[in-house]
Amino acid sequence: MTTFDEKRDAPEARPARRKMSWAWLGVMPFFLFAFIFLLYPSSTIVVRSFIDPNTHAFTFKNILALFGNHYILGAYWISIEISLLTSVGGGVFGFLLAYAAIRGGLPKFMRSALMTFCGVASNFAGVPLAFAFIALLSPTGMLIGWLRELGYNPYFHGFTLYTFWGLSIVYMYFQFPLMVLIIAPAIDGLRREWLEASENLGASSFQYWRYVAFPILLPSIMGTMILLFGNSFGAFATAQALTGGQINLVTIVIGSQISGDVLGNPGLGYALALGMVVIMALAIIGYTLLQRRTERWLR
Amino acid sequence: MRRGNKVWWWFIMIIGILYFFLPLVATFIFSLKAKLGVLSFQAYTNVINNPAFVYNFTASVIWALLTIVVGILLFVPTAYLIRLRVPKARAAVEFITLLPFVIPAIVFVFGLVRTFSQPPLLIVDSPVLLVAGYTVLSMPYMYRAIDTGLRAIDVRTLTEAGQSLGAGWGSILFDIILPNIRVAILSGAFLSFAIVIGEFILAQYLVKPAFAPYMAYMIQQKAYEPAAMAIISFALTWAAMGIISLVGRGNEQAQVGGGH
Amino acid sequence: MQTKKFMFSLISIMVATAFVLSACGGAAAVPDVAAGYTGSVVASVPQALVTACKSEGMLTIIATPPDWANYGEIFSDFELTSGVKINSLNPNAGSAEELAAIEANKSNKGPQAPDIVDVGYAYGATGIAAGDYQAYKVSNWDKIPDTVLGIPAKDPNGMWIGGYYGVMAMIVNTAVVKNVPANWSDLLKPEYKGQVALAGDPRSSNQAIQTVFAAALANGGSLDNAQPGLDWFNQLNQTGNFVPVIAKPGTISQGATPIVFTWDYLAFGYKDAAAGNPPETVSYPSPTIASMYVQAISAYAPHPNCAKLWMEVLHSDEGQLAWMKGYAHGVQQADLESRGVIPADLKAKLPASSAFSSAVSPTPDQLSAALTLIKAGWMTTVNVDIPTPAP
Numbered sequence: 025m026t027t028f029d030e031k032r033d034a035p036e037a038r039p040a041r042r043k044m045s046w047a048w049l050g051v052m053p054f055f056l057f058a059f060i061f062l063l064y065p066s067s068t069i070v071v072r073s074f075i076d077p078n079t080h081a082f083t084f085k086n087i088l089a090l091f092g093n094h095y096i097l098g099a100y101w102i103s104i105e106i107s108l109l110t111s112v113g114g115g116v117f118g119f120l121l122a123y124a125a126i127r128g129g130l131p132k133f134m135r136s137a138l139m140t141f142c143g144v145a146s147n148f149a150g151v152p153l154a155f156a157f158i159a160l161l162s163p164t165g166m167l168i169g170w171l172r173e174l175g176y177n178p179y180f181h182g183f184t185l186y187t188f189w190g191l192s193i194v195y196m197y198f199q200f201p202l203m204v205l206i207i208a209p210a211i212d213g214l215r216r217e218w219l220e221a222s223e224n225l226g227a228s229s230f231q232y233w234r235y236v237a238f239p240i241l242l243p244s245i246m247g248t249m250i251l252l253f254g255n256s257f258g259a260f261a262t263a264q265a266l267t268g269g270q271i272n273l274v275t276i277v278i279g280s281q282i283s284g285d286v287l288g289n290p291g292l293g294y295a296l297a298l299g300m301v302v303i304m305a306l307a308i309i310g311y312t313l314l315q316r317r318t319e320r321w322l323r
Numbered sequence: 324m325r326r327g328n329k330v331w332w333w334f335i336m337i338i339g340i341l342y343f344f345l346p347l348v349a350t351f352i353f354s355l356k357a358k359l360g361v362l363s364f365q366a367y368t369n370v371i372n373n374p375a376f377v378y379n380f381t382a383s384v385i386w387a388l389l390t391i392v393v394g395i396l397l398f399v400p401t402a403y404l405i406r407l408r409v410p411k412a413r414a415a416v417e418f419i420t421l422l423p424f425v426i427p428a429i430v431f432v433f434g435l436v437r438t439f440s441q442p443p444l445l446i447v448d449s450p451v452l453l454v455a456g457y458t459v460l461s462m463p464y465m466y467r468a469i470d471t472g473l474r475a476i477d478v479r480t481l482t483e484a485g486q487s488l489g490a491g492w493g494s495i496l497f498d499i500i501l502p503n504i505r506v507a508i509l510s511g512a513f514l515s516f517a518i519v520i521g522e523f524i525l526a527q528y529l530v531k532p533a534f535a536p537y538m539a540y541m542i543q544q545k546a547y548e549p550a551a552m553a554i555i556s557f558a559l560t561w562a563a564m565g566i567i568s569l570v571g572r573g574n575e576q577a578q579v580g581g582g583h
Numbered sequence: 584m585q586t587k588k589f590m591f592s593l594i595s596i597m598v599a600t601a602f603v604l605s606a607c608g609g610a611a612a613v614p615d616v617a618a619g620y621t622g623s624v625v626a627s628v629p630q631a632l633v634t635a636c637k638s639e640g641m642l643t644i645i646a647t648p649p650d651w652a653n654y655g656e657i658f659s660d661f662e663l664t665s666g667v668k669i670n671s672l673n674p675n676a677g678s679a680e681e682l683a684a685i686e687a688n689k690s691n692k693g694p695q696a697p698d699i700v701d702v703g704y705a706y707g708a709t710g711i712a713a714g715d716y717q718a719y720k721v722s723n724w725d726k727i728p729d730t731v732l733g734i735p736a737k738d739p740n741g742m743w744i745g746g747y748y749g750v751m752a753m754i755v756n757t758a759v760v761k762n763v764p765a766n767w768s769d770l771l772k773p774e775y776k777g778q779v780a781l782a783g784d785p786r787s788s789n790q791a792i793q794t795v796f797a798a799a800l801a802n803g804g805s806l807d808n809a810q811p812g813l814d815w816f817n818q819l820n821q822t823g824n825f826v827p828v829i830a831k832p833g834t835i836s837q838g839a840t841p842i843v844f845t846w847d848y849l850a851f852g853y854k855d856a857a858a859g860n861p862p863e864t865v866s867y868p869s870p871t872i873a874s875m876y877v878q879a880i881s882a883y884a885p886h887p888n889c890a891k892l893w894m895e896v897l898h899s900d901e902g903q904l905a906w907m908k909g910y911a912h913g914v915q916q917a918d919l920e921s922r923g924v925i926p927a928d929l930k931a932k933l934p935a936s937s938a939f940s941s942a943v944s945p946t947p948d949q950l951s952a953a954l955t956l957i958k959a960g961w962m963t964t965v966n967v968d969i970p971t972p973a974p
Binding site for chain 3: 356357358359373374375378436440441445447448530540541542543544545546547549
Binding site for chain 1: 328329331332333335336339342343345346347348349350352353397398400401404405407408409412415416419421422423424425426427428429430431432433434435436437438439452455456458459517518521522523524528535538539542543549550552553556557560561563564565567568
């Protein structure tokens with residue numbers, strides 16, 4: 025070593041520092057990958073939504089244009105509508121289904137069968153799911169055929185698979201399983217002692233639910249419904265395959281925009297995508313906050 | 324709940340079963356109707372003998388395998404180092420692995436196409452971008468699976484034991500750690516497989532051959548063949564998830580995924 | 584040690600499988616877009632173009648499904664002749680979206696930028712005005728007639744060239760519809776509730792717009808007045824017979840849209856593809872409309888030589904015959920007939936011209952006027968809760 029110099033710090037333990045820097049080097053590939061293929065493209069969208077496509081100057085014009093464009097507002101509205109419907113509907117029925125399997129007094133195997141099936145069903149979404157419902161509910165679909173033999177043709181009474189209501193029915197197919205899988209641990213956390221205690225104290229079913237079960241489960245249920253909302257809001261392939269891109273959802277409009285600037289304004293396209301990310305982020309944050317509240321009870 | 328209410332829960336369960344199974348039954352029956360008047364597997368034969376199907380399906384399998392390999396090579400060392408040596412980076416890594424949930428696939432591919440279709444990074448044509456995209460989409464699940472696996476074993480002790488026996492880092496990772504998280508990796512791998520096979524958006528907009536865009540196209544063109552493809556797709560997903568269940572031994576984490 | 588070997592072998596097997604599959608996939612499988620079609624090498628094209636195209640390496644085409652007028656065989660002809668793969672974008676796009684795609688991708692040399700478009704007749708002039716096209720006169724330029732059905736078949740400067748024309752026909756899925764409608768007014772009957780559909784979005788699809796135009800001719804309108812067509816569709820919608828789903832061969836066979844107006848070459852193609860299951864019939868309404876489709880090279884084409892080679896293939900004998908096999912009426916049909924190049928079995932397959940003798944063809948001005956009227960009027964007159972343009 026060189027001569028000792030008072031101005032320098034005391035020599036540190038070299039081996040420890042070498043290990044630290046190697047470890048940081050070891051995680052560099054991950055961060056590099058994430059930067060190039062996730063962070064950078066995502067930031068492109070965020071940044072470009074604040075840039076005027078013609079002058080390349082910073083502007084809020086694109087964001088404001090979102091609110092002035094009827095077509096886009098319509099798209100957000102329909103997306104929100106369908107997401108609300110399927111998150112609430114999916115949440116409620118999913119919860120009932122999970123509770124039935126776990127605490128409803130049904131045979132034990134039904135629980136694992138339901139969980140396994142839900143794992144599969146949530147991956148069946150997208151193109152194959154769209155066709156499965158075409159096979160069931162199109163004008164020549166199986167269920168419609170049965171109803172027609174009974175003398176009732178839903179298509180003559182205004183029902184159609186290829187718009188809002190039909191799509192909602194299809195969306196439930198991946199909303200129910202998601203709810204079941206996520207709420208199951210929370211239902212598990214409802215200790216039997218609490219049910220027994222409330223029965224011993226003479227509470228009715230209704231009172232049990234009203235004062236014990238729901239208050240505990242509510243944050244989890246609400247949180248998961250918010251997650252379902254985000255899930256539905258971001259769905260694309262199912263709607264695209266079912267309607268051929270003919271329904272005015274935000275995701276479908278973004279898809280058209282990727283193919284060829286149907287909005288006539290690239291900046292608007294980016295703003296549209298940004299709006300979507302904001303809504304999804306709010307959903308995830310809401311879910312996380314509510315999950316933390318539930319965790320108190322789930323020890 | 325009181326015994327009397329069991330009827331109510333049975334009712335719910337039956338509705339659920341009907342809702343989940345009727346579309347599958349309808350699809351299966353529809354797929355058997357390719358020959359006029361008789362039930363046959365003609366549609367399946369048509370699908371499997373169609374070179375376009377083979378091409379697109381094989382492509383999807385290739386993308387899935389590559390994505391799994393990239394995932395293992397990228398995430399195992401990272402998760403290991405985070406757990407063992409660089410806990411400060413944990414928050415950043417967790418944030419990154421959760422980001423794909425916040426950014427829907429359609430927005431993600433929008434970003435990819437716009438970012439990488441101009442020089443200097445003109446790789447929008449390249450399969451590298453597709454595999455990278457798939458790796459990002461499967462990251463929350465793959466990384467989670469690996470991380471969970473690492474959490475279940477005592478990484479520190481194993482590493483120190485290995486070091487005291489004179490093993491280098493590579494040997495520790497591959498001879499000691501990897502075998503112990505085999506189950507977790509397989510679980511993540513099969514989930515990634517199911518996700519990539521069913522993925523529509525990336526392949527469609529990055530203009531690459533894949534099963535889902537091909538199937539979407541066939542829905543517009545034909546009546547019976549898409550039904551056969553839907554059944555094939557469901558069977559594959561079932562097989563993949565079934566293996567995960569077997570391998571994961573009843574692990575009930577939310578194994579949800581797939582481009583929808 | 585054994586488990587290390589296990590992991591290594593697992594990963595190597597996966598990577599090896601991936602490579603083997605991609606090699607097999609690449610060599611054995613015909614590229615997607617021409618799959619199932621057998622074309623041939625077109626010898627009459629300029630060889631300099633073939634070489635130039637090879638170095639460009641790709642042709643990007645848009646809104647051209649392989650089963651549209653037997654384009655699949657032409658794809659195969661092109662790929663065999665040039666050795667270059669065709670990249671097919673957006674098979675479902677309408678003419679307006681094709682031009683939008685050209686304009687959106689002016690500076691983009693990636694696979695999203697189309698080299699070639701195939702658009703409805705009116706979009707020839709629109710594209711020239713917007714500066715979307717570049718001129719190219721194919722070597723068979725003189726074999727293309729100046730007019731077909733009374734309208735120009737090629738732009739004098741070569742900005743666009745007419746390739747084929749179709750006549751509006753009606754295809755019916757007879758497994759779903761027991762009584763085939765005999766004329767336009769039949770369609771308003773209650774038995775056809777929720778069964779009548781268009782083959783495109785009437786705000787952007789040439790085909791859909793011309794269906795409305797044809798309806799005008801049958802209901803008191805004329806080639807100069809398309810408004811009755813909108814009124815008729817409004818009536819159709821009020822009765823509940825109109826279904827706002829864009830019809831595709833799949834939706835016809837699946838029964839979602841059992842009665843569809845579409846070009847005759849498409850209708851005959853769908854009928855052949857269905858192969859009797861379900862049974863489908865094709866008939867010509869009276870009066871009906873004929874329309875030419877024109878092809879043009881994008882002014883910003885990333886692969887201009889491939890685009891030019893493509894145009895050469897379209898106007899070669901092989902290209903024209905391929906279209907005719909697809910039931911389309913090629914513009915060079917008269918020339919091919921005079922040289923006796925059309926096979927007898929092909930002649931037998933094509934519908935007799937008496938079947939569509941009531942077909943008329945609008946001039947470019949009449950067509951633009953009708954297009955503008957229908958595009959603008961659809962939302963206000965018919966007021967159907969409709970579809971966004973398909974991506």
